Amino acid sequence: MSFLFSRLPRASCSFSTATRALSTTPIARTPIIPQPRGPYTTPADFLTALGRSADTKLKVETWEELFSLKTKQMEAMGIGPRDRKYFAWGLEKFRQGYDPKKYAREAKPQKMFRRWGPRVQHGKRVRGALRPGESYAPGFKAKACT
Numbered sequence: 378m379s380f381l382f383s384r385l386p387r388a389s390c391s392f393s394t395a396t397r398a399l400s401t402t403p404i405a406r407t408p409i410i411p412q413p414r415g416p417y418t419t420p421a422d423f424l425t426a427l428g429r430s431a432d433t434k435l436k437v438e439t440w441e442e443l444f445s446l447k448t449k450q451m452e453a454m455g456i457g458p459r460d461r462k463y464f465a466w467g468l469e470k471f472r473q474g475y476d477p478k479k480y481a482r483e484a485k486p487q488k489m490f491r492r493w494g495p496r497v498q499h500g501k502r503v504r505g506a507l508r509p510g511e512s513y514a515p516g517f518k519a520k521a522c523t
Contacts, residue, residue, distance in 0.1 A: 410444040411472050426477040427467045429460060429484055444468060459484070 417423040420443040424431040434456050437443040446468070451461045463484075470480050 408445045409472050410441050413440060415476065417471075417477070423471065423477060426481060427464070428481045429463060431460075431464060431467075434460065435464065444472070 413419070417426060420435075420437050420440055421432055423443070424435055424437075434454070435443070435446070435451070436454065437446065446464075448461045448465055451464065456464070467477065467481065471477060
């Protein structure tokens with residue numbers, strides 16, 4: 378008897394399939410374009426407040442054009458991945474009602490050395506054994522060999 382019930386289709390499978398179909402329809406993916414608010418009445422004002430030279434990198438004329446931008450379109454404009462992520466994040470925060478002056482931040486500077494860094498940094502030995510012609514960095518204490 379349980380063999381018969383195990384072959385019947387489950388109701389949850391058809392529900393999840395319908396939910397998936399509704400979530401990927403073009404109607405569900407239309408971008409929300411917020412109304413200009415506060416001191417941000419033009420795309421240029423908003424992009425200037427967002428920082429990271431967004432006003433020079435993104436070439437948009439209208440508010441609708443700005444908020445319907447996709448990351449692929451930004452890539453076609455020649456914007457790097459880090460800036461694309463930041464701009465998309467900033468647009469979404471504005472859609473949620475936040476003020477760009479509160480969440481805008483500058484880019485982190487690039488690291489000078491990866492991981493622990495090389496043994497010699499800026500011509501000074503900072504770790505490891507001293508080789509001929511090298512000097513220790515100020516404050517470096519060599520381990521005594523015992």
